[in-house]
Amino acid sequence: MVNTVASTSEQAPTVQQPPPAPAGASVSAAGRSPGLPITAAPASGEAMTADDEPAQDHGASANPAETDHGAAGAGSAALDGPLPAAAFDLLPDAVVVTDAVGTVEVFNRAAVRLIGVPAPTAVGRHLTEVLPLLDERGNDWWECSALSRELPRVIGQPERRLTYAGPVHDRDFHVTVRFTRVAGRLARVSLSLRDTLSRERLERNRADLVATVAHELRSPLTSVKGFTATLLAKWDRFTDEQKKLMLNTVNTDADRVTRLLAEVLDVSRIDSGRIQVRKQIVDLPARVRSVVDGKIAAGAADAGRFDVREEGELPEMWVDPDKMEQVLHNLVDNALRHGAGTVTVLLRGSDTGTEVSVADEGDGVSASNAARVFTKFWRGASRGNGTGLGLYIAKALIEAHGGTISVGRAAGGGAEFRFFVPAGGPVFG
Numbered sequence: 001m002v003n004t005v006a007s008t009s010e011q012a013p014t015v016q017q018p019p020p021a022p023a024g025a026s027v028s029a030a031g032r033s034p035g036l037p038i039t040a041a042p043a044s045g046e047a048m049t050a051d052d053e054p055a056q057d058h059g060a061s062a063n064p065a066e067t068d069h070g071a072a073g074a075g076s077a078a079l080d081g082p083l084p085a086a087a088f089d090l091l092p093d094a095v096v097v098t099d100a101v102g103t104v105e106v107f108n109r110a111a112v113r114l115i116g117v118p119a120p121t122a123v124g125r126h127l128t129e130v131l132p133l134l135d136e137r138g139n140d141w142w143e144c145s146a147l148s149r150e151l152p153r154v155i156g157q158p159e160r161r162l163t164y165a166g167p168v169h170d171r172d173f174h175v176t177v178r179f180t181r182v183a184g185r186l187a188r189v190s191l192s193l194r195d196t197l198s199r200e201r202l203e204r205n206r207a208d209l210v211a212t213v214a215h216e217l218r219s220p221l222t223s224v225k226g227f228t229a230t231l232l233a234k235w236d237r238f239t240d241e242q243k244k245l246m247l248n249t250v251n252t253d254a255d256r257v258t259r260l261l262a263e264v265l266d267v268s269r270i271d272s273g274r275i276q277v278r279k280q281i282v283d284l285p286a287r288v289r290s291v292v293d294g295k296i297a298a299g300a301a302d303a304g305r306f307d308v309r310e311e312g313e314l315p316e317m318w319v320d321p322d323k324m325e326q327v328l329h330n331l332v333d334n335a336l337r338h339g340a341g342t343v344t345v346l347l348r349g350s351d352t353g354t355e356v357s358v359a360d361e362g363d364g365v366s367a368s369n370a371a372r373v374f375t376k377f378w379r380g381a382s383r384g385n386g387t388g389l390g391l392y393i394a395k396a397l398i399e400a401h402g403g404t405i406s407v408g409r410a411a412g413g414g415a416e417f418r419f420f421v422p423a424g425g426p427v428f429g
Helices: 064-080 109-115 146-150 197-233 240-271 284-297 321-338 390-400
Strands: 094-099 104-107 154-165 170-182 185-195 280-282 306-311 317-319 343-349 353-359 404-409 415-422
Touching (some): 146 185, 240 390, 280 321, 284 306, 321 415
Antiparallel strands (some): 280 317, 343 353, 353 415, 404 415
């Protein structure tokens, strides 16, 4: 059942103060017109009263009496009279409007697409015939919300998940309800519906991220725990070389955990739109050499496997040094892990920016997978030890600089990742 009492903050319905003065009355000292309120749909779990409503500018009149009676009649007519159904077709969300007894008056185009019922068929019929909605317990929503519609103070219900009992199969929608009242009397019931698929997709992505992180953490943490426990229990029985080998393994696994946690934090910032780019003058060739030297020093590859070249004069580049180095790390790591042969890093300068390509001589990326390599968790046929987040992060960081990134076929037959970054400039303020 839907709650209808407006005495606690946990209730579902939104509430309204007693009927206000006519819409044309003078503006109060608080700066808000005391006319009939028109509010946006409340947030889930929050109650909205008439005091929360935005001020409405109804104009002024030289004759206060004409203003009071004329505006009151106009306001009632606007809320209780015929609705311009064509205007609702411009809305992106599915909207269904009924009169006080539930007869459908408006069934916009988005509702037709979402529910699959033609508007002429829906208009004029009762809501329960066109859009039978059930709550989480399987109860009829229209019947259960009867008391909410009768209470003058209740102006709506926050978003909740309801099931549409369709003729072929059931579907879940996120539904927000608004009750329009004139002088305390229910005039209309408005429903806004959104499909649950997009939100479910986000929830699945979060679940996949958690599962991937848990899986990737299990292996290095098991290794760290095993080696440290063995060393503590049998320290005197091992030679110095054996101890060094175990400690190096622990150090490598700790670095892997640190890298994984950093990638998860980066994904969180990307998904929430909180990437911060701190631009400064950066020597890109020096950054490329630093990344390559780091891979060689870490034993990831021999020096002979890299070929770093420059073509043309590179402009002065204003980029975030840490994020640009992270992109280079991810692309070079990808070439070493999934590619073969020589890894070629080529920098080409132009008047507007710099293009960097990282190519290998492996099997490359097929045309069917080219659009998927920059998605989360994509790791291709050779799974390796990666999390499938590196290329996703690289793409987001390049786009945060206003650049582009793509993948194609290298001259040597492998994959070639190419990104362009505009030269940019200093940011003041």
